[in-house]
Every structure is written in C-alpha cells, then in structure tokens.
Amino acid sequence: MTKSARYHIPAALLQPLWLRSRESLVDNGLIYDPLAAAACQQCHLAPDCLTGNVDRHQLLHATLTLLVDQRVRDFLRRFPNGHVVNVGAGLDTRFYRLDNGRCRWLELDCDETLLWRQRLFHRSERYRMRSGSVTDLSWLSQLPTSFSSPVMLVCDQALLQATETEVARFVQRMGCHFNQLELCLVLAGDRCGSTLGQNLGSQTYAHGFDDPARQLLQWLPWADVVASHSPLDVSCPRWRLWHRWLSRLSAFRHRLTPVVTHLRF
Numbered sequence: 001m002t003k004s005a006r007y008h009i010p011a012a013l014l015q016p017l018w019l020r021s022r023e024s025l026v027d028n029g030l031i032y033d034p035l036a037a038a039a040c041q042q043c044h045l046a047p048d049c050l051t052g053n054v055d056r057h058q059l060l061h062a063t064l065t066l067l068v069d070q071r072v073r074d075f076l077r078r079f080p081n082g083h084v085v086n087v088g089a090g091l092d093t094r095f096y097r098l099d100n101g102r103c104r105w106l107e108l109d110c111d112e113t114l115l116w117r118q119r120l121f122h123r124s125e126r127y128r129m130r131s132g133s134v135t136d137l138s139w140l141s142q143l144p145t146s147f148s149s150p151v152m153l154v155c156d157q158a159l160l161q162a163t164e165t166e167v168a169r170f171v172q173r174m175g176c177h178f179n180q181l182e183l184c185l186v187l188a189g190d191r192c193g194s195t196l197g198q199n200l201g202s203q204t205y206a207h208g209f210d211d212p213a214r215q216l217l218q219w220l221p222w223a224d225v226v227a228s229h230s231p232l233d234v235s236c237p238r239w240r241l242w243h244r245w246l247s248r249l250s251a252f253r254h255r256l257t258p259v260v261t262h263l264r265f
Helices: 011-024 034-040 054-078 094-098 111-120 138-142 164-177 195-199 212-219 237-246
Strands: 083-087 104-109 127-131 151-155 182-188 224-229 258-264
Touching: 011 034, 011 054, 054 083, 054 094, 054 151, 054 182, 054 237, 054 258, 083 094, 104 111, 111 127, 127 138, 164 182, 164 212, 182 212, 212 224, 212 258
Parallel strands: 083 104, 083 151, 104 127, 151 182
Antiparallel strands: 182 258, 224 258
C-alpha cells in the first residue's frame, strides 16, 4: 500500500495504536503488539499524534495496557470459556494478544470506529462487534443479565473522557444489569492535570478522583475491590526515577495518573 493510499484515521483513535506499536520496538518493552505495528503500516500518521511528550505518553499508555492485560489474562486463566465485553474499544488489539482459543469477545464502539476495526484487523468466529459506548447504553438491553460463562467488562480508555456523572451512571447501570460481573476500569486520579501528573504522561481528562477504588464502592457498595493498580506500581527501569521521587509521596500514587481498578460482584 503506497503512502497516498494509507488510511487517514483520526489522531485520537490512531495514537493509542501507534504508541503500542512504538512500545513493541523498545528493548524490554512492557508489551509486544505486532498487530498494532502491522496496522500502523496501513495508516497515515497525523501530526496530532506527535503532540506533547510522546515518550512519556507511550510509557504511561503501555503500562496501563500491561495492567489491564494482566487482569484480563488472569480472568481467562480462571475462566477459559469466559466472555469479555470491551466497551469503547477504539483500535484495541487485546483480543489478539490474549486470545486463548476458547473465550468469547464483544467489542463495543461507535459505527465509524467499528468500520476501521474491520479494515485493519482480521475476523474471528469468537469475536463480535456491536455499536455502543459508555454514554449511550442502549446496547445493554440487547445483552442477557447472565451468560453461560463468567463475564468481565473492560473499559480501558473510553471512561477517561467521561465526566464524573457519566462514570457514575455507567458503573451503576452495569451493577444493576448484570447478576455477576467483573469490572476492569481505567479511571483518572484527581491530580492528573498537575505539572507532576503531566510529566508522568497524564493528559487532561474529564474527571478525577482522589481515591478511584473508594469512589467505585460508593456507587456499588455490594461489590468487592479485587485490586487497584497504579502505573507507578509496575517495576520498569523507565519508572525508576519516579519510584524514588514518589517514595516520599505515597499518598499521591493513585492520584497523579489513571489507575486500573478491578471489581467483582
């Protein structure tokens, strides 16, 4: 495919895919995503993808991706025939990285994004796509309240652009609809917009919580918090300087970046 024939994908949609592609080329990178690298070869890289501190954004994005991958991989280890529902999927390639040959996967996003997914990624009989988002929850009525196998609902990036009210509505609707569910959500800390948060790779998000796990339990008091992980918890040489610096500010560990929270009910 020539450069002139490459897909012109919106930068906000393409950049996460491109960051994972870059991380795959780093020695001892946190994730390896060859499908992202192959897909990026078909895309025209918009200048907007290069804005800001790309290296910091890449490290933070790769670390969050790793943390979510670990939660989903553990779920599929416990329930090999489980269902994964990925809301606001964007150009996520997690199914292709973690597929165990038995799980069922449902990707939800707007129609335009699903069209890009069809063009860039190959099909699978255990992989489905459906229109839906974190704000338009009409797709819930098309899903059963209980599945034949356990369900994990993943929301990696989409909730970061949702307001606190929208996040609360989303979480509570999930809790009321499903009889049993594991939730793996990426939520923003309330200091992401600070100078230190920006230096860590955070961006401007639509919400911010001083304790995301505690906030979730206020909305779903019957749920159990299985884990809450900050990117700063990950052992990586590129985080080492920040590990030393933040050792005296442990209270801010879950406030300066988005964090991955895992609940079960």
